[in-house]
Amino acid sequence: MLTGGVTSRRSLFGIAGGVVACSLCGMGPVKAQTNQARSVSGGCWMAKEEAAPLLSAAQDVISYASGNEPIVLKSGNAVFDRSLAKSLARMTALFGVLPGFAYFDEPMGEGSNAYATSAVRLDRDDGTVLFGTRMLKGxxxxxxxxxxxxxxxxxxxxxxxxxxxxxxxxRLNAGQSTVKRQELHADYLAGYFAAVRKIENANFSSVTFATTMYDLGDTAFHSRNHHGTHDERAAAVMAGFSARKERGLTVDQAIADGLNYVGA
Incomplete structure (x- = not known):
């Protein structure tokens, strides 16, 4: 994927391959800020009823299973769009999930965000990721x-x-006052994916996974939405990377190892 502008259309526009419910939230174009996510379902999860208005406005949501589906995502860069579709299909194959994906325009004053929800828009999908256009542009x-x-x-x-x-x-949230364990586990799995791509392509910038999550860290220790400090998030990515690159764990083994890593 390459750099490129995003469209300014004030509506959801979708592609495929998404996720379950979290908000990375609070990130400006490059600089990380304190996590400003609204509390949803006791943490960062966007409840189905909250996701419904966004999903109902989405256009042409597709779950990419092969990466060869028609491209409906329009970032302003056709090369980026095609590469993202193939990468999402690669995640689908690796993790064994098939979510939908849709862009949305973040409300003014809420920062740049990416939410995930268990709400289903398509048949046979595993939830939906809602990726903010402001976050994408940043x-x-x-x-x-x-x-x-x-x-x-x-x-x-x-x-x-x-x-x-x-x-x-x-299990991840049991007895926890914040969603940190759940977020760090997701960071760990992101690192695992980065290692898979690094093995496939030595030029893949896997270090960017760690620096991106570092930028998204926060110190809102008393907030339910605390996702982990900058160092904790980067370290979780690196642990997941090592699980595949150095230790050769399978996906199932890595998911379990990630639970142990975060103390769940």
Missing amino acids: LLGRPTAPDAAVLAVCAHEYGHIVQYRRGLSA
């Missing part, structure tokens, strides 16, 4: 490896879909 405006930064966010959200599909959320 990530694509990064000076280095903007394509990998977008993939890092998508892979994190796919990690949440895995949690939803396998019924892991209750």
